[in-house]
Every structure is written in C-alpha cells, then in structure tokens.
Amino acid sequence: MSSQSTAPSTGSRAGASVRRAGTKVVHVLLLPALLIGLYAYSSANSDSYYTPTPDLIAAAFVELWFSERFFADVLPSLARLAAGFAVSAVLGVGLGVLLGLSTRVRALFEPVLEFLRAIPPPVLVPLMILLAGIDDSMKVLVIVSGCVWPVLLNTVEGVRAVDPVLADTARCYGITGTTRLRVLVLRSASPQIMAGLRLALALAIILMVISEMFASSSGLGFAIVQFQRTFAIPEMWAGMVLLGLVGFVLSTLFELAEGRVLGWYRGLRAANRGE
Amino acid sequence: MSANSAGAGAYTGSPGATTNHQGERPTMLKVTGLQKIYNGGASAVEAVRDLTFDLGEGELVCLVGPSGCGKTTLLKCIAGLMPPTSGTVELAGQSVTAPPPGMAVVFQEYGRSLFAWMSVRANVELPLKEKRIPRGRRDELVDESLEAVGLTRFADAYPWQLSGGMQQRVAIARAIAYEPQVLLMDEPFAAVDAQTRADLEDLIRQIWQRMGVTVLFVTHDIDEAVYLGERVLVLSSSPTVVQDDITVDLPTERDQLTTRQDERFTELRARVYAQIQQAKNGTGADQDAASVAP
Amino acid sequence: MTETTAQGPPRGRPEASKGTGGRRPRGAARTGSSKPLLGAVGVMAFLGTWEAVPHTGLVSARYLPPASEVLASLARRATTPGFWTAVGDTLLGWALGLAIAFVAAVVLGFALGALPRVRAFTTSTVDFLRPIPSVALIPLAVLMYGTDIRSTLLLVVYACFWLIYIQVLYGVADVDPVAEQTARSYGLGRLARIRHVVWPTTLPYLMTGVRLAAAVALILSITAQLIIGSPGIGREIAVAQSSGAVSSVYALIVATGALGVLINIGVRALERRVLRWHTSVRGEATA
Known part of the structure; x- marks a missing residue:
C-alpha cells in the first residue's frame, strides 16, 4: 500500500507487466495442459491397448532416443533429409533462375514441368527403389525428385517478377553478370524462393519418412513401422512424438532463417500497407 | 569540380545574359535524328520522330512536353536502355549503345528503383563497388553524397523506412556519388507532395551548381521546367519532335518565392505554356508540315 | 505457370497483390503466338528423349522402359475395370478428406x-501441431483402421485442415476495420456482416488454402495407399513394384501425374471463377 502511494505509476506498471506475462503463460500452456490431461485421463480409463498413458510414452521416449538408437536411426534420417533438401534447393534455384530469365526456354519446358510437378512425389518411392536400390542414395533421390518442383516453380515466378524499374536502374549503374544475379535477381526473388523452400521442407520430411517406411533397414520411419508391426505401442508413440518434434523444430529453424533473409520484405510490406 | 562551379558562377556575374549553348562550351550530350518506333506486329507506333538537340558541358536542361509525348521513351534511348529505331546518341563524343559508365539516371518511381533489401548506404555504395572504386574513396563519396542530400543520419535505415521524398533523395545521392558526366532525371518529383517537391528542386539546383554536372531533367510541369532549367526544350505531342528551344535567362541564384514572382519567369512560363498548347492542338498541322517539308 | 507462386506461400496470393507485384506488363507479347508451339516442341523432345535413352542403352530398358512401352501399358490398363476402381478409390479419399x-x-x-480472446489460447497448440508431418500418424492409422478408407482420411484431413484453417484466420484478420465499422453503422447484423464483409475478404485466402x-x-x-495398403492407385503401384512390373510402375506414375494435372x-478454374466475381465486386467497391 505504502509503495503504491509513493510510486503509483511504476508500481502499477510493473504489476501490469507481470499480469501480462502471466496471461501470456496461461495462453501458451492452458490448452496443451488440458489436452494432455484429457488424453491421460481417457487413456488411463480406457482398456484400449493402442493408447498408452503419457508416462509410459515418456518413459519409452527417454529409453529409446537417449540411447545409441538416436545415432543409429535418427541421425541418418536427418542426414538424408538435409542432403535431399540441400540438393533440391540448389538445383531448384539454379534451374529456376535459368528458366525465369528466358521466356523461350520457359515456354519450351512449361507443359513438361506442369506434368512433372503434378506427380505426387510419394509414387516416386517405388520407382527410385527400382532405379537405385534401397540405400541412402535412393532416399536422397526420392527427396530431391519430390522437393525440387516447388523450389523451381517458385524461383521462376520470383525471377520473372523482378521489377523492371529496378532492372533498368541496375543496368544504368553497370551492375551486370553475377553481381546482378546476386544483388538483384536472387534477392528480389527471395520471398518466392523462401516460400518454395518452406513447402519443400515439409515435403522433404514426408518423403524421408515414407521412403524409410516403404523400404529400409534403418531410420526413424523404419523404426516407427517396426514398433507398430511388433506391437511395441509405447515405443511407436515415442517415435511419433519424436517425428512431430523433428517437424516442429525444423519448421521453427526455418522460420528463424526466413526472418533473417526476409526481414526487409516484411518491413516493406508493412510500410506499403501503412501508406 | 571547382572549375565547373566557377563556370556556373560566370552566370551570376551577368544575370539575364543569354548564353548560346552551342558556342561557348564543348558538347557533352548529342542527340541526332533520334526516332523510335515500337513494333507491335501489325500496329507499329511511332513514339519519337526525328529528335535533334544537344547539351553543352555543365548545362542544366529541362525537357518538357504534353503527357504521353514519349518523354520516357526518349530518356530510355538516351540512357542506352533501349535501342532507337534510327538516329544516334553521343556522350562526350562516344556513341551510346548500352548504358554508358558516364551516365546516371534517377527514375520517377523512387520506391521501385531502390534495392529494398539494402540499407540506404549500401544502395548508394553498390554502383561504386561495381565501378571498382577503392574502399576509402568509396566511403568518402558515399558520405559526401548523403551529406549533400541531407540523409547522413539515415545511412543505416532501409529505404522503405523513409518517406517518399527522402527515398528520392537516396536515389539522387546514389546518382551523384556515381560521379556521372551526365545526370538524367525522368520526372523525378512527379510522385512527391508539393512542399517536398520544392525542396527537391532547390536541392537539384544546388547540386548542379556545386558539382557542375550536366543535367537533363524531364518533366511535364512547366513551372518546374522554367524554375530549374538554364534552357527548356519543348517537345511536341507524339510522334515527338523538338518544338522549341528556350533559353531561361533568369539569375543563377533562384528562390522558390522571388524567382517565381519574377516578371521574366512569368514571361518564360507563358511562352512555354503557349508552345505546349500549340503542340497539343497542332498535332495534325505539325504532321502535315513534317510530311511536306522534306 | 503464372499460378505457381500461389503454390508457394500459404499467404502468397493475397500478399502479392499488395506487394511489388501487379501492374507490370506480363512477359513479352511477341513470344505469345509461338508459346504453345514451343511447349509442344518441349513435350515432343521430352517423349523423344525418353524413347531414345533406353534404346541407346544409356540406361537399361529394364529400369527405364521406352515411352512407347509405358504408354502402351497405360492404355492396356485403362481398359481394365480394376484400374478405374483404383482411380475412383483414390479420388474418393481425396474428395472426402x-x-x-x-x-x-x-x-x-x-x-x-x-x-x-479464445483464439489466443489456441495459438501455441496450433503452432505446435501444424508442422507435425501427417505421415507420423501412419502407424496409428494402421492400428486403428487397418487398410480401411478411414486410414486415408485421417492422413488427408490432418494435413489439409491446417492449410485451410490458417488461411481462414489470415483472411478474417485482413478484414478492413473501416468496412466493418461502416457495416455496423448501417445497422447490419452479425450474420449480414459475415456475409457481406468478412466472407468476401476471406474468400481469396480460402481459395489459396483450398488450392494448396x-x-x-x-x-x-x-x-496412404502406398504405405498402408488401402485401396487405390498407390496400392497398385506398390503391387506392381513388388512384382517387378517396371513398365506398369511407370504407367501408373504417369496416371497419377495426369490425375494431378x-x-x-x-x-484453378474454380478459383478463377470464384475470384473473378470477387475482384469485380471489390474493384467497384474500392474504385
């Protein structure tokens, strides 16, 4: 009370900020806590074999993934994912720039590309097994053959949309060749390129998992299917949770990267909207 | 630079003296018989027909004409961004076929001519990097030009964080840091508000006097043309020819308030206005004349 | 290919209209007439290369049967009712999901x-659940539904729900407050406001979500058909692959590509229809 009378404004401000932080915590945690609680309650009271209680899943999770299995199953999967995603990104952006810069080349390839990108990537898994066996190169190939299209097509769009006034400005100031590509074309196409990469990332995770589920002797997808087939249900759930976490973490990392690359773009858009 | 500003100073000594551009100074920019026909298949459009004029070194010339008269086409041909159908453009005796290193352009669309992903400083610096100017000199040039346009404080901001007028100042800073022989400006102030516009006009006069650069300033605003220019070229409607070449014999030191009230300013303004009206209305007659004359 | 950006960012389409895109002249008009011709040349070249490569022995015909053989195999299959049942099953799972x-x-x-206020409580959960790859649900689907179509639906619904849901939220957030207040001041009820203000604003976002x-x-x-074995083209491909019928695998892949196209x-046609109406109405309103 006395503190309130001496410094009412700071006191109430501190109080308000504490209250705001409290509300925030409640906003973030309430629903997840409720959902987990609900699941715990229903799984404890159900005799379904398929829904183990959260503590069983947690125990299986710790036991499984805090062991050498992490190195045997998870790391190889992530390595394939990274390799496939990186190759798709380089290939997609490279070819996209080529196609985007030339109207004729684009017209030549457009119908073929339209068809190739419409093929649902998972059907390439059996094909790649035929072509490349069931080793790592097959999985990377599967990821690349599915992920390259969104990157490629978005890059083409981005490159085509380079502002003509900006292109003229660059020409006037003698900005040509690779510098032009680096400071003008790729940068101004970066919002579309990032959008393509974001799609490719989601697709890459799916393709990694199903290529391992379909035919493999190691990897996260393989492990999950193994658990399911041997009815190791808590372990299966632990695998699903890990897969969910991988998806969440990768997408968060991507958003961070995107924030860095596209900070200017967000600001520009906000400025345009404000006007 | 100092030699040129001394040249500009000579005007102040004899206000009202008409200067014959062809006589006194060496020619910097020479446009001869320029014609541009857009080939849209069956329907070819003649945007520019037989334009001939030249700019002496260190001159500030305004090109004014009715809207849609091919000013932007002309400017793009001069800048080497677009090949003319026939005719030539020469910069300091060299034929222009691609954007020459001695030319800088300021476009009307300031928001679209700046690199949104670069800071103000990086925008100004980029062309200098491409010119392979060593680091120290580059920093000097960037600082000087930002200082000249009054944006030193905003060097690290992004262009889109600035107002429209300030963005156009960035484009101007970039142009002057490039140290061009000729500065081309394509209706640079058409998209800013009136107050900012007046400030920017004075800025251009100031930069021109200080740096002695040759300026070709395209505008559709008659007042602006007379206020800014040492000479005003009036263009006709499309297809475009030079309708009139008017020397602006106003004092070099100009002021938004007094100059615009000057009797001579009003006279010149009226003359340009009459020419433009004639250009607008007399298109048919003009064409007839053009087809008969040769 | 003009539509591909929208393939990209979930928010792409509505943003593009506000950003730097828009008014610039599209492509070079002079190549317009030769464009379909070039495209046809591209398709012929693609098929020709496909035909030629196995014949030259660059890649064994065992792994890459020539185009003629694959297309013949597809034509043969297309006469069997089993193929069309599989197509129907695939489309059913797609449409229902x-x-x-x-x-x-x-x-x-x-x-x-x-x-x-309610939404604030859901944000963290949505942000966590959204990036979870739907294939993580495969084992659960197998255990609960086996090879039933419900397995397919579980995967399809989980993946598609987030895409559309997020777009709707963006759309609702984009409603012009001035328009909303105007509608209020003219005494439009809640339902009428949703019908005339919120819905038209959200529509383009919604269509982006639907297309994705x-x-x-x-x-x-x-x-789902490929991995779980629920009926459909995916299962046919898995069967063909395990029996070593290479040209059948290719033929079915071509079929899925055609389906995708x-x-x-x-x-796209649907979106154009819906949004053409939309832009014309909006254009009038804002002009």
Whole structure:
C-alpha cells in the first residue's frame, strides 16, 4: 500500500507487466495442459491397448532416443533429409533462375514441368527403389525428385517478377553478370524462393519418412513401422512424438532463417500497407 | 569540380545574359535524328520522330512536353536502355549503345528503383563497388553524397523506412556519388507532395551548381521546367519532335518565392505554356508540315 | 505457370497483390503466338528423349522402359475395370478428406477468427501441431483402421485442415476495420456482416488454402495407399513394384501425374471463377 502511494505509476506498471506475462503463460500452456490431461485421463480409463498413458510414452521416449538408437536411426534420417533438401534447393534455384530469365526456354519446358510437378512425389518411392536400390542414395533421390518442383516453380515466378524499374536502374549503374544475379535477381526473388523452400521442407520430411517406411533397414520411419508391426505401442508413440518434434523444430529453424533473409520484405510490406 | 562551379558562377556575374549553348562550351550530350518506333506486329507506333538537340558541358536542361509525348521513351534511348529505331546518341563524343559508365539516371518511381533489401548506404555504395572504386574513396563519396542530400543520419535505415521524398533523395545521392558526366532525371518529383517537391528542386539546383554536372531533367510541369532549367526544350505531342528551344535567362541564384514572382519567369512560363498548347492542338498541322517539308 | 507462386506461400496470393507485384506488363507479347508451339516442341523432345535413352542403352530398358512401352501399358490398363476402381478409390479419399478438412477448417476458422480472446489460447497448440508431418500418424492409422478408407482420411484431413484453417484466420484478420465499422453503422447484423464483409475478404485466402490442400490431399491419399495398403492407385503401384512390373510402375506414375494435372486445372478454374466475381465486386467497391 505504502509503495503504491509513493510510486503509483511504476508500481502499477510493473504489476501490469507481470499480469501480462502471466496471461501470456496461461495462453501458451492452458490448452496443451488440458489436452494432455484429457488424453491421460481417457487413456488411463480406457482398456484400449493402442493408447498408452503419457508416462509410459515418456518413459519409452527417454529409453529409446537417449540411447545409441538416436545415432543409429535418427541421425541418418536427418542426414538424408538435409542432403535431399540441400540438393533440391540448389538445383531448384539454379534451374529456376535459368528458366525465369528466358521466356523461350520457359515456354519450351512449361507443359513438361506442369506434368512433372503434378506427380505426387510419394509414387516416386517405388520407382527410385527400382532405379537405385534401397540405400541412402535412393532416399536422397526420392527427396530431391519430390522437393525440387516447388523450389523451381517458385524461383521462376520470383525471377520473372523482378521489377523492371529496378532492372533498368541496375543496368544504368553497370551492375551486370553475377553481381546482378546476386544483388538483384536472387534477392528480389527471395520471398518466392523462401516460400518454395518452406513447402519443400515439409515435403522433404514426408518423403524421408515414407521412403524409410516403404523400404529400409534403418531410420526413424523404419523404426516407427517396426514398433507398430511388433506391437511395441509405447515405443511407436515415442517415435511419433519424436517425428512431430523433428517437424516442429525444423519448421521453427526455418522460420528463424526466413526472418533473417526476409526481414526487409516484411518491413516493406508493412510500410506499403501503412501508406 | 571547382572549375565547373566557377563556370556556373560566370552566370551570376551577368544575370539575364543569354548564353548560346552551342558556342561557348564543348558538347557533352548529342542527340541526332533520334526516332523510335515500337513494333507491335501489325500496329507499329511511332513514339519519337526525328529528335535533334544537344547539351553543352555543365548545362542544366529541362525537357518538357504534353503527357504521353514519349518523354520516357526518349530518356530510355538516351540512357542506352533501349535501342532507337534510327538516329544516334553521343556522350562526350562516344556513341551510346548500352548504358554508358558516364551516365546516371534517377527514375520517377523512387520506391521501385531502390534495392529494398539494402540499407540506404549500401544502395548508394553498390554502383561504386561495381565501378571498382577503392574502399576509402568509396566511403568518402558515399558520405559526401548523403551529406549533400541531407540523409547522413539515415545511412543505416532501409529505404522503405523513409518517406517518399527522402527515398528520392537516396536515389539522387546514389546518382551523384556515381560521379556521372551526365545526370538524367525522368520526372523525378512527379510522385512527391508539393512542399517536398520544392525542396527537391532547390536541392537539384544546388547540386548542379556545386558539382557542375550536366543535367537533363524531364518533366511535364512547366513551372518546374522554367524554375530549374538554364534552357527548356519543348517537345511536341507524339510522334515527338523538338518544338522549341528556350533559353531561361533568369539569375543563377533562384528562390522558390522571388524567382517565381519574377516578371521574366512569368514571361518564360507563358511562352512555354503557349508552345505546349500549340503542340497539343497542332498535332495534325505539325504532321502535315513534317510530311511536306522534306 | 503464372499460378505457381500461389503454390508457394500459404499467404502468397493475397500478399502479392499488395506487394511489388501487379501492374507490370506480363512477359513479352511477341513470344505469345509461338508459346504453345514451343511447349509442344518441349513435350515432343521430352517423349523423344525418353524413347531414345533406353534404346541407346544409356540406361537399361529394364529400369527405364521406352515411352512407347509405358504408354502402351497405360492404355492396356485403362481398359481394365480394376484400374478405374483404383482411380475412383483414390479420388474418393481425396474428395472426402478435402471436404471434411474444408468444413472443419472453415467452421473453426471463422469461429475462432471472430473470437480473438479464445483464439489466443489456441495459438501455441496450433503452432505446435501444424508442422507435425501427417505421415507420423501412419502407424496409428494402421492400428486403428487397418487398410480401411478411414486410414486415408485421417492422413488427408490432418494435413489439409491446417492449410485451410490458417488461411481462414489470415483472411478474417485482413478484414478492413473501416468496412466493418461502416457495416455496423448501417445497422447490419452479425450474420449480414459475415456475409457481406468478412466472407468476401476471406474468400481469396480460402481459395489459396483450398488450392494448396487439393494438391496435398492427393499426395497423402496416394501415400496412404502406398504405405498402408488401402485401396487405390498407390496400392497398385506398390503391387506392381513388388512384382517387378517396371513398365506398369511407370504407367501408373504417369496416371497419377495426369490425375494431378487434372486436379490442378480444376482447382484453378474454380478459383478463377470464384475470384473473378470477387475482384469485380471489390474493384467497384474500392474504385
């Protein structure tokens, strides 16, 4: 009370900020806590074999993934994912720039590309097994053959949309060749390129998992299917949770990267909207 | 630079003296018989027909004409961004076929001519990097030009964080840091508000006097043309020819308030206005004349 | 290919109209007439290369049968009823899954979009659940539903729901407050406001979500058939692959590609129809 009378404004401000932080915590945690609680309650009271209680899943999770299995199953999967995603990104952006810069080349390839990108990537898994066996190169190939299209097509769009006034400005100031590509074309196409990469990332995770589920002797997808087939249900759930976490973490990392690359773009858009 | 500003100073000594551009100074920019026909298949459009004029070194010339008269086409041909159908453009005796290193352009669309992903400083610096100017000199040039346009404080901001007028100042800073022989400006102030516009006009006069650069300033605003220019070229409607070449014999030191009230300013303004009206209305007659004359 | 950006960012389409895109002249008009011709040349060259490569022995015909053989195999299959049943099953999973996801996402999206206080409690959960790859649900689907179509639906609905839901939220958030207040001041009721203000604003976002979801639904519908073995083209491919019928695998892949192209064309046509009406109405309103 006395503190309130001496410094009412700071006191109430501190109080308000504490209250705001409290509300925030409640906003973030309430629903997840409720959902987990609900699941715990229903799984404890159900005799379904398929829904183990959260503590069983947690125990299986710790036991499984805090062991050498992490190195045997998870790391190889992530390595394939990274390799496939990186190759798709380089290939997609490279070819996209080529196609985007030339109207004729684009017209030549457009119908073929339209068809190739419409093929649902998972059907390439059996094909790649035929072509490349069931080793790592097959999985990377599967990821690349599915992920390259969104990157490629978005890059083409981005490159085509380079502002003509900006292109003229660059020409006037003698900005040509690779510098032009680096400071003008790729940068101004970066919002579309990032959008393509974001799609490719989601697709890459799916393709990694199903290529391992379909035919493999190691990897996260393989492990999950193994658990399911041997009815190791808590372990299966632990695998699903890990897969969910991988998806969440990768997408968060991507958003961070995107924030860095596209900070200017967000600001520009906000400025345009404000006007 | 100092030699040129001394040249500009000579005007102040004899206000009202008409200067014959062809006589006194060496020619910097020479446009001869320029014609541009857009080939849209069956329907070819003649945007520019037989334009001939030249700019002496260190001159500030305004090109004014009715809207849609091919000013932007002309400017793009001069800048080497677009090949003319026939005719030539020469910069300091060299034929222009691609954007020459001695030319800088300021476009009307300031928001679209700046690199949104670069800071103000990086925008100004980029062309200098491409010119392979060593680091120290580059920093000097960037600082000087930002200082000249009054944006030193905003060097690290992004262009889109600035107002429209300030963005156009960035484009101007970039142009002057490039140290061009000729500065081309394509209706640079058409998209800013009136107050900012007046400030920017004075800025251009100031930069021109200080740096002695040759300026070709395209505008559709008659007042602006007379206020800014040492000479005003009036263009006709499309297809475009030079309708009139008017020397602006106003004092070099100009002021938004007094100059615009000057009797001579009003006279010149009226003359340009009459020419433009004639250009607008007399298109048919003009064409007839053009087809008969040769 | 003009539509591909929208393939990209979920928010792409509505943003593009506000950003730097828009008014510049599209492509070079002079190549317009020769464009379909070049495209045809491209297709012929693609088929020709495909035909030639196995014949030259660059790649063994065992792994890459020539185009003629694959297309013949596809034609043979297309005469069997089993093929069309598989196509029908795939499309059923696709359509049903997409429809369920659409209804759920639109209802929840509009409800929570209108109740920002409630929505604040869901954000963390949505942000966590959204990036979870739907294939993580495969083992659960197998255990619960076996090779039943419900397995397919679980995967399709999970993946498509988030895509559409997020778009609806963006759309609702984009409603012009001035328009909303104007509608209020003219005494429009809640339902009328939703009908005349919120819905038209949200529509382009919603269509972006639907277009993305339509492609994703096909991918997951086929994935479920391929991995779980629920009936459909995906299962046919898995069967053909395990029996070593290489040209059948290629033929079925070509069939899924054709299906994908048809779906893309259909969704684009739908979007153009819906949004043409939309832009014309909006154009009048803002002009």
